[in-house]
Amino acid sequence: MSRSKYILAINGSYRSGGFTDQAVDSVLENLGDLGAEVEHIRLRDYPIGFCRNCRQCMQQPGDAPGTCVQEDGMADLVQKIEKADGYVFAAPTNFSSVTALFKRFSERLAVYGYWPWGQLSPTFRKAKGPKKPAVLISSCAAPGLLGRLTYGTNRNLRIAARTIGSKVVSSMVTGMVAQEQDVELPPRARRRASVLAHRLVA
Numbered sequence: 001m002s003r004s005k006y007i008l009a010i011n012g013s014y015r016s017g018g019f020t021d022q023a024v025d026s027v028l029e030n031l032g033d034l035g036a037e038v039e040h041i042r043l044r045d046y047p048i049g050f051c052r053n054c055r056q057c058m059q060q061p062g063d064a065p066g067t068c069v070q071e072d073g074m075a076d077l078v079q080k081i082e083k084a085d086g087y088v089f090a091a092p093t094n095f096s097s098v099t100a101l102f103k104r105f106s107e108r109l110a111v112y113g114y115w116p117w118g119q120l121s122p123t124f125r126k127a128k129g130p131k132k133p134a135v136l137i138s139s140c141a142a143p144g145l146l147g148r149l150t151y152g153t154n155r156n157l158r159i160a161a162r163t164i165g166s167k168v169v170s171s172m173v174t175g176m177v178a179q180e181q182d183v184e185l186p187p188r189a190r191r192r193a194s195v196l197a198h199r200l201v202a
């Protein structure tokens, strides 16, 4: 019997129960219904520090992620990333980009790069080989289309997805989410969450 798919969600929202939390949960609920095992990492509760740009992890050759000098939650998170069959990357737009919380995480993905001293730029350890699927979730106060076209949020999420060797199969950019203090996931976003879940396990 084959094991069920394990889908890992990495959420860079600061706010508990806000749009991003609800959108990620909605995708994961759909995935649960489709028989997947799911895990929701809320970076605000996750103990990782800032990348120190020491590049020690990037000196180690090979396809496996390098080892960071910091002993925090990142090693565990990298293990989860390696084990997962697919990913949800999510962050709201703050100042035209992902939150600093998500950016801090994505900089720690340096372990997925090989960049020995003397080499002009890094090569990515997972550039070759099979690509696992990823979906992206972002939101903003501006209208969604404007957000998609002008903000870096979706692009930043995509860079994180590519760095770990995954392929973005779908994304959801929702605008006009900051009109009220308490957000309720709109029906359109719920329908989109179902599409994203199906794309992940297709």
Ligand SMILES: Cc1cc2nc3c(=O)[nH]c(=O)nc-3n(C[C@H](O)[C@H](O)[C@H](O)COP(=O)(O)O)c2cc1C
Pocket (backbone or CB within 6 Å): 013, 014, 015, 017, 018, 019, 020, 021, 092, 093, 094, 095, 096, 097, 138, 139, 140, 141, 142, 147, 177, 178, 183
């Ligand atoms: C400090 C801050 C900066 C923000 N910057 C932007 C922005 O540049 N553009 C935009 O459309 N919305 C911006 N927003 C609105 C957020 O994107 C919106 O509230 C968020 O998507 C809701 O997600 P959440 O419920 O998960 O927090 C900002 C919100 C905050 C608090």
